[in-house]
Amino acid sequence: MELSVTISPSGDINKNIFKLKPPRKDGLLLNIHHSKPNNKIRFIHTAFHDRGHVLASADNEGNFYIVDFHTCKYWGLPKLDSCTFLRFSAYRPDELLCGRNNGDVYVVHYESGTVTGTLCGHKSPVKDATFGGKSGCLTTSQYEAIVWSLETNTKIQVLNLEKNNALKHVVFIPKSNYTLACFQDDLIQVWDNTDFDCIKQFLPINWKNYSVKSIAFTKNGQIMVVAGYLPTLVIFSLDHWKLLKIVNLPEHIHTVKHVEFVQRPFDGGCNRILAILSGQGMIYFYNVEENAITSQLTTQYEVSKFSLCPNGSYVACVLCSGDVELYCLSNYVECITEDEPCERKVYVKAKRCAKKIGHVKEQISEILEINKLKAILAEFGTYPEAHRTKIWEKLLKLPNNIQQYNSIINHVTVVAFQDLKQKYPLENKLLMKSLKKLLNNLTTWNSFFAIVDYMPIFVFPFIKVFNNKPVACFEAICTIICNWCQHFFEYHPLAPVNILAMIENILLEHDPMLLHHYSLHKVTAHIYAWPLLESAFSEVLTASEWLQLWDHILTYEVSFFHCVVVAYNIVQRHILLSFRRTEDFVLFFYNQNPVNMKRLLKVTFRILEETSKDNHPREFLTDFKGLDIGNYPLFTEYPKSVVEYQLEEERKIDEELESIVISRAELDNFNKEENKEKAIRQEQEKRVRALEEKCLEKLRSKKEFVQQEREKVDKIKQLLSGYQLKQSDIQSDESSTPDLLNFKKSEEIFHNRKSKQESSIYNQEIMPGVAESSTPMIEDMFGVKEQYLMRLKKLLEYKHKINDLLDKSEKHIGDKELKAKIEGQINKIKISLKSTGSLKKLNITTSINLLENLIGKIENELRNDKGTRKEPSINKKMNRLQKETKGLEKEVAKLLQLVSKDTKIIPYLQQENMGSLCNCPEWCEKKVRFSPSSSGILE
Numbered sequence: 001m002e003l004s005v006t007i008s009p010s011g012d013i014n015k016n017i018f019k020l021k022p023p024r025k026d027g028l029l030l031n032i033h034h035s036k037p038n039n040k041i042r043f044i045h046t047a048f049h050d051r052g053h054v055l056a057s058a059d060n061e062g063n064f065y066i067v068d069f070h071t072c073k074y075w076g077l078p079k080l081d082s083c084t085f086l087r088f089s090a091y092r093p094d095e096l097l098c099g100r101n102n103g104d105v106y107v108v109h110y111e112s113g114t115v116t117g118t119l120c121g122h123k124s125p126v127k128d129a130t131f132g133g134k135s136g137c138l139t140t141s142q143y144e145a146i147v148w149s150l151e152t153n154t155k156i157q158v159l160n161l162e163k164n165n166a167l168k169h170v171v172f173i174p175k176s177n178y179t180l181a182c183f184q185d186d187l188i189q190v191w192d193n194t195d196f197d198c199i200k201q202f203l204p205i206n207w208k209n210y211s212v213k214s215i216a217f218t219k220n221g222q223i224m225v226v227a228g229y230l231p232t233l234v235i236f237s238l239d240h241w242k243l244l245k246i247v248n249l250p251e252h253i254h255t256v257k258h259v260e261f262v263q264r265p266f267d268g269g270c271n272r273i274l275a276i277l278s279g280q281g282m283i284y285f286y287n288v289e290e291n292a293i294t295s296q297l298t299t300q301y302e303v304s305k306f307s308l309c310p311n312g313s314y315v316a317c318v319l320c321s322g323d324v325e326l327y328c329l330s331n332y333v334e335c336i337t338e339d340e341p342c343e344r345k346v347y348v349k350a351k352r353c354a355k356k357i358g359h360v361k362e363q364i365s366e367i368l369e370i371n372k373l374k375a376i377l378a379e380f381g382t383y384p385e386a387h388r389t390k391i392w393e394k395l396l397k398l399p400n401n402i403q404q405y406n407s408i409i410n411h412v413t414v415v416a417f418q419d420l421k422q423k424y425p426l427e428n429k430l431l432m433k434s435l436k437k438l439l440n441n442l443t444t445w446n447s448f449f450a451i452v453d454y455m456p457i458f459v460f461p462f463i464k465v466f467n468n469k470p471v472a473c474f475e476a477i478c479t480i481i482c483n484w485c486q487h488f489f490e491y492h493p494l495a496p497v498n499i500l501a502m503i504e505n506i507l508l509e510h511d512p513m514l515l516h517h518y519s520l521h522k523v524t525a526h527i528y529a530w531p532l533l534e535s536a537f538s539e540v541l542t543a544s545e546w547l548q549l550w551d552h553i554l555t556y557e558v559s560f561f562h563c564v565v566v567a568y569n570i571v572q573r574h575i576l577l578s579f580r581r582t583e584d585f586v587l588f589f590y591n592q593n594p595v596n597m598k599r600l601l602k603v604t605f606r607i608l609e610e611t612s613k614d615n616h617p618r619e620f621l622t623d624f625k626g627l628d629i630g631n632y633p634l635f636t637e638y639p640k641s642v643v644e645y646q647l648e649e650e651r652k653i654d655e656e657l658e659s660i661v662i663s664r665a666e667l668d669n670f671n672k673e674e675n676k677e678k679a680i681r682q683e684q685e686k687r688v689r690a691l692e693e694k695c696l697e698k699l700r701s702k703k704e705f706v707q708q709e710r711e712k713v714d715k716i717k718q719l720l721s722g723y724q725l726k727q728s729d730i731q732s733d734e735s736s737t738p739d740l741l742n743f744k745k746s747e748e749i750f751h752n753r754k755s756k757q758e759s760s761i762y763n764q765e766i767m768p769g770v771a772e773s774s775t776p777m778i779e780d781m782f783g784v785k786e787q788y789l790m791r792l793k794k795l796l797e798y799k800h801k802i803n804d805l806l807d808k809s810e811k812h813i814g815d816k817e818l819k820a821k822i823e824g825q826i827n828k829i830k831i832s833l834k835s836t837g838s839l840k841k842l843n844i845t846t847s848i849n850l851l852e853n854l855i856g857k858i859e860n861e862l863r864n865d866k867g868t869r870k871e872p873s874i875n876k877k878m879n880r881l882q883k884e885t886k887g888l889e890k891e892v893a894k895l896l897q898l899v900s901k902d903t904k905i906i907p908y909l910q911q912e913n914m915g916s917l918c919n920c921p922e923w924c925e926k927k928v929r930f931s932p933s934s935s936g937i938l939e
Contacts, residue, residue: 004035013113015075027331029314032057032067032324042322045086045305049093052311056096056110057324058083064098066110077113080106090131091150097137099126105139107153117153121146132172132193138179145170145181157196168212173238174221186212188226200241207234207246208410216259218271223288225274227256230470235288249286250293251400255279255468258305262333264312273333277306279468281320285332295332299325368394373555381598382548389466395554397626398475404632405471408444416443416450424456434463434470441474446635452492454534461538461546475627482633483624484553484561488533489638498620499533499562500525505615506566510607514573523585531589532565539590540568545597552601558624559617560608567603571595
């Protein structure tokens with residue numbers, strides 16, 4: 001029965017009644033399609049209600065339709081713009097979950113079409129949903145999985161993935177508290193829903209690294225079936241977490257797209273029938289226990305998806321035509337009644353199924369007879385796209401040796417073309433994966449192909465033709481290599497000289513002018529023929545042109561391939577004759593060029609028929625021979641010695657590279673250590689230089705200070721010289737002052753001795769003494785500067801006392817008394833000179849300067865009194881002072897001799913800013929008294 005549904009533009013819900021007829025002989029119960037098929041609106045999703053009496057379907061425009069088999073009504077729901085999946089809710093049976101392209105999931109009441117809730121959280125479209133527990137729902141997108149509470153439509157748990165990772169399947173395991181996830185790398189993990197700890201992992205090696213396409217569970221959750229890319233089923237027991245067996249499906253099932261257990265009444269959840277959707281669009285029903293295909297469901301159009309009714313009554317098939325067909329499962333799977341035990345089951349006999357398959361093969365062989373295929377090419381110029389793969393398999397006589405192929409892929413020990421991704425980057429990751437797998441299989445078949453550089457370019461187009469058929473692709477490449485690539489590898493790694501010479505002879509026979517043009521410009525067959533052969537014309541033709549050419553190459557004799565090379569040059573001769581540079585020829589034969597395929601094939605047939613026997617390729621090539629059933633041939637057409645030598649050299653190179661890598665790593669570690677030590681040395685040198693600069697700067701500052709002090713001494717000398725001139729004038733005027741002249745001479749001698757001693761101290765003691773400093777002397781100089789200032793104050797007080805003594809009138813103080821006081825003060829100075837302990841700790845230069853200044857002031861005072869006092873009195877005072885000064889001069893000389901014996905005090909005094917004396921705690925505790933003496937300081 002056909003059910004035509006119409007899109008309601010208003011969005012109103014109108015329930016229509018239909019009459020359900022008995023199923024056909026093949027079990028077809030209902031066909032659902034749109035009333036206007038020209039609009040290219042197609043159904044893409046279906047889902048059954050848990051009770052099994054309601055079917056929901058969605059098309060690519062976002063329209064939803066509900067079919068109720070009990071009430072025989074159907075209706076449409078309001079449009080939701082898009083739909084990525086469809087599932088009836090297990091929490092509320094009257095609700096339907098619909099995924100949208102933006103990642104949201106709508107909860108829709110399927111009777112009224114009202115959106116009752118929205119699950120927001122996914123960043124990419126949701127692919128599927130499963131249910132567990134009371135209200136739990138698990139939705140899965142490519143990059144995250146979210147557990148929801150359908151009671152409140154809120155998140156419970158979010159599974160986030162690392163970058164560059166993706167999910168294939170995430171489901172609740174039935175009748176358990178576990179969640180299973182299959183990642184993009186085909187690793188399967190199982191988590192506990194309580195604490196989300198990983199309790200088990202299934203590695204891809206269990207299913208021979210085939211890409212996982214589908215995962216199915218029995219209703220009781222005890223058995224899990226993993227279906228890979230190839231027709232292989234891997235069965236696990238979840239009770240013991242172990243692999244039970246690996247099942248190889250029959251040879252007529254090339255690929256698997258989806259698997260699902262058929263739930264039957266009264267089987268206790270121990271489902272035994274597995275529905276398998278093959279890549280050919282047929283559904284096979286497989287008995288897991290008996291390891292046999294019991295039946296198959298074939299439709300007019302290929303099945304792209306199917307949904308099984310939960311009670312095992314129906315199966316809904318989404319066809320590639322866009323229709324939905326509903327079949328009764330009882331026609332393919334016999335029911336088990338409640339009265340009969342589970343062990344008693346009735347199946348369609350496998351022998352009958354095999355007989356039917358054999359009959360179909362015979363019909364296919366009859367249809368694909370070679371003469372009929374040639375007629376198709378002559379009429380249409382190419383094979384139909386939908387049947388090209390099947391036709392090529394027939395032309396190449398592929399044996400489909402699944403067992404031998406499995407033995408090859410299970411013994412892959414060498415990974416060929418490890419830099420394949422860098423040399424040939426492909427956006428399609430599946431194609432890249434298929435290419436790598438094919439190259440590894442070829443290398444396992446014969447290790448020689450691992451060193452054939454152009455092999456990836458040669459085989460890649462065939463991978464796109466035999467997509468999803470790895471066995472057929474591998475066998476097709478092996479057949480083409482054994483037949484169309486004869487003598488290609490005789491001189492490897494050089495080009496096949498014999499083949500190129502044969503093509504050159506054919507070109508000479510059919511177009512000598514073009515060959516003469518090649519010879520004039522030194523263009524050999526390595527340029528105009530070999531690029532076409534090593535790439536199988538894939539680099540100079542478009543995809544459709546390449547398929548059309550190989551339709552003819554595989555249909556006709558092997559020499560057709562070589563004749564096409566010559567024909568391509570002749571067809572393109574008008575362009576080639578215009579070239580003058582070798583670079584232009586090379587570029588032409590490595591890039592696509594516009595070509596008239598009809599003319600190319602016509603010229604090829606002419607060359608194939610008209611070439612002389614001496615030059616014809618068929619005289620040098622063997623006829624086509626297909627692969628043997630149950631065995632792959634041993635390929636030996638290559639120079640074994642050269643290849644072995646090359647492989648040995650590559651092995652040595654690899655070992656040398658490995659040793660170089662190790663040595664480089666060691667050298668890097670050594671360089672790191674050396675650089676570290678070098679950095680330490682540089683840092684040390686930097687610090688030493690900084691210290692030297694600081695010391696030199698300090699020395700320069702000390703030297704500048706010494707120079708300033710020397711300038712001060714020079715100024716004092718100038719003052720003394722002026723003072724001596726004045727004294728000489730006084731002496732000339734007053735002949736009664738001979739002692740004053742002696743005083744000047746002694747004073748001059750004293751200053752000269754002082755200046756010489758300062759110079760010798762600077763040259764001999766100050767400069768070398770910088771490096772010979774001693775900590776105890778520095779500590780003794782603390783506090784001296786402060787004490788020096790205090791004593792200077794005392795010295796000035798004594799000066800005023802002397803001035804008072806000199807200024808007093810003779811009326812009050814007699815000469816005897818004045819003399820006695822001055823002598824008393826001088827005696828105190830003399831007594832103080834006997835103590836030399838403190839002089840060693842003072843700045844001698846500064847003290848002597850103070851003494852000289854004091855004496856000068858006393859003399860000035862005496863001169864100032866010249867006009868007020870009587871001459872005899874002044875003369876007497878001057879005489880006495882000159883005598884006392886002579887005594888002081890002697891005492892100072894002794895003092896200097898005493899101080900010069902201790903050579904360490906001067907450098908420290910100079911180092912401490914030439915006279916800036918430090919505090920000395922030892923002296924601070926003593927009572928210091930001053931008296932006008934040569935040093936100006938007494939203890």
